[in-house]
Amino acid sequence: MNNKALLMECAKELFYAKGYDAVGVQEIVERAGLTKPTLYYYFGSKIGLLRMLLETRFERYLFQVKEAARAESDIRETLYRLGEISCAFYEEDRQFYMLMMALLYSARENEAYQAVRPYFVELYESIVQAFEREAGKLGNMRGRQRQFAIGFLGTIHQYLFLQWETDPEEASGRIGGEQIASVVDQFMYGIFT
Amino acid sequence: MNNKALLMECAKELFYAKGYDAVGVQEIVERAGLTKPTLYYYFGSKIGLLRMLLETRFERYLFQVKEAARAESDIRETLYRLGEISCAFYEEDRQFYMLMMALLYSARENEAYQAVRPYFVELYESIVQAFEREAGKLGNMRGRQRQFAIGFLGTIHQYLFLQWETDPEEASGRIGGEQIASVVDQFMYGIFT
DNA sequence: CATTTTGTATACCGAACGGTATATTAATCT
DNA sequence: AGATTAATATACCGTTCGGTATACAAAATG
Numbered sequence: 001m002n003n004k005a006l007l008m009e010c011a012k013e014l015f016y017a018k019g020y021d022a023v024g025v026q027e028i029v030e031r032a033g034l035t036k037p038t039l040y041y042y043f044g045s046k047i048g049l050l051r052m053l054l055e056t057r058f059e060r061y062l063f064q065v066k067e068a069a070r071a072e073s074d075i076r077e078t079l080y081r082l083g084e085i086s087c088a089f090y091e092e093d094r095q096f097y098m099l100m101m102a103l104l105y106s107a108r109e110n111e112a113y114q115a116v117r118p119y120f121v122e123l124y125e126s127i128v129q130a131f132e133r134e135a136g137k138l139g140n141m142r143g144r145q146r147q148f149a150i151g152f153l154g155t156i157h158q159y160l161f162l163q164w165e166t167d168p169e170e171a172s173g174r175i176g177g178e179q180i181a182s183v184v185d186q187f188m189y190g191i192f193t
Numbered sequence: 194m195n196n197k198a199l200l201m202e203c204a205k206e207l208f209y210a211k212g213y214d215a216v217g218v219q220e221i222v223e224r225a226g227l228t229k230p231t232l233y234y235y236f237g238s239k240i241g242l243l244r245m246l247l248e249t250r251f252e253r254y255l256f257q258v259k260e261a262a263r264a265e266s267d268i269r270e271t272l273y274r275l276g277e278i279s280c281a282f283y284e285e286d287r288q289f290y291m292l293m294m295a296l297l298y299s300a301r302e303n304e305a306y307q308a309v310r311p312y313f314v315e316l317y318e319s320i321v322q323a324f325e326r327e328a329g330k331l332g333n334m335r336g337r338q339r340q341f342a343i344g345f346l347g348t349i350h351q352y353l354f355l356q357w358e359t360d361p362e363e364a365s366g367r368i369g370g371e372q373i374a375s376v377v378d379q380f381m382y383g384i385f386t
Numbered sequence: 387c388a389t390t391t392t393g394t395a396t397a398c399c400g401a402a403c404g405g406t407a408t409a410t411t412a413a414t415c416t
Numbered sequence: 417a418g419a420t421t422a423a424t425a426t427a428c429c430g431t432t433c434g435g436t437a438t439a440c441a442a443a444a445t446g
């Protein structure tokens with residue numbers, strides 16, 4: 001691993017553990033066994049480092065989501081697929097996933113929030129469109145595509161959040177496909193089924 | 194408003210806007226038109242201020258939740274009531290509500306996270322118990338009380354989050370009871386109803 | 387081999403950080 | 417009225433913050 005990637009990895013670990021604001025540039029370079037000018041050489045600033053980290057890690061996930069949301073399969077199939085992709089993204093790097101969520105919930109004026117926001121807006125819009133395309137077929141949607149999109153993303157996330165609260169360190173192994181299906185079903189048909 | 198309450202109000206506004214870590218003690222006292230020793234006189238430390246803020250604002254909400262969760266009404270009624278209480282809490286002070294959520298999603302090592310955690314644990318446990326009491330009557334719960342509690346809280350929150358994303362400044366007025374009922378229904382019976 | 391580019395380190399900047407020793411004023415109690 | 421306590425301010429502490437001017441080494445390029 002080159003020093004650029006090393007710095008991003010160390011930064012991610014620290015941002016996850018202590019929060020973006022609470023982590024100093026000094027701390028990052030110390031963990032990487034380097035010095036500050038090296039970090040500034042690659043990223044220009046602390047926020048530049050975060051932005052590059054987001055770009056390299058989030059883009060692929062977002063691409064997969066867009067692809068699944070555009071697919072012409074029926075809504076149930078689409079939601080299953082979206083659930084799968086999201087879980088895979090979570091499994092790939094739980095720390096990064098939880099860092100994203102933390103940043104999404106941080107204050108509006110915060111630079112870090114502004115850095116992640118565009119990615120989530122795009123993610124959200126993609127899923128709104130999936131519901132939108134379905135609106136003709138589903139009678140009772142009544143313009144609630146936005147609510148459903150937020151609700152769906154939230155439901156998936158709640159499940160992953162519960163997983164992670166129970167077992168942050170991946171001890172219990174990967175999440176099975178049927179578990180995801182069960183969560184998506186819960187969203188579609190409620191808990192009383 | 195006395196200076197103690199004034200400091201808490203100013204701190205809340207700043208913590209909401211910029212995040213706990215990003216706000217300096219200096220900034221808080223400046224907004225309040227006071228000086229640092231006054232803040233330290235009342236709260237002892239920056240984290241002491243946050244803790245007192247949580248105590249004075251969260252306790253009443255938590256009490257109402259516990260009461261509703263203990264009630265012997267059927268689960269649907271209980272969930273409606275919990276939805277109502279949560280929305281009222283949100284409406285009472287949207288900034289405070291969103292600050293809570295931001296703190297809940299901040300890093301584990303963060304003092305601020307550790308300050309809010311106990312409140313959410315209690316909140317969560319209360320709702321688990323409401324489902325638990327229902328487990329005998331509902332056949333298909335199969336030990337998923339915890340998942341339902343998280344899911345329910347998450348669903349309510351997603352709705353409030355959407356409200357707030359759309360209109361952070363309360364321009365569109367209060368949330369109606371039927372809207373809450375609709376969200377709770379979505380949780381119970383899914384989106385296909 | 388000489389030169390430029392890329393990468394890394396030493397040493398420093400001013401500003402802001404959380405927190406405090408001490409003094410002073412305002413209110414309360416005896 | 418005098419003593420005590422509660423509430424607030426001035427001025428400062430050492431530390432850490434994000435960021436940089438400068439120098440030097442290694443590697444690529446001519």
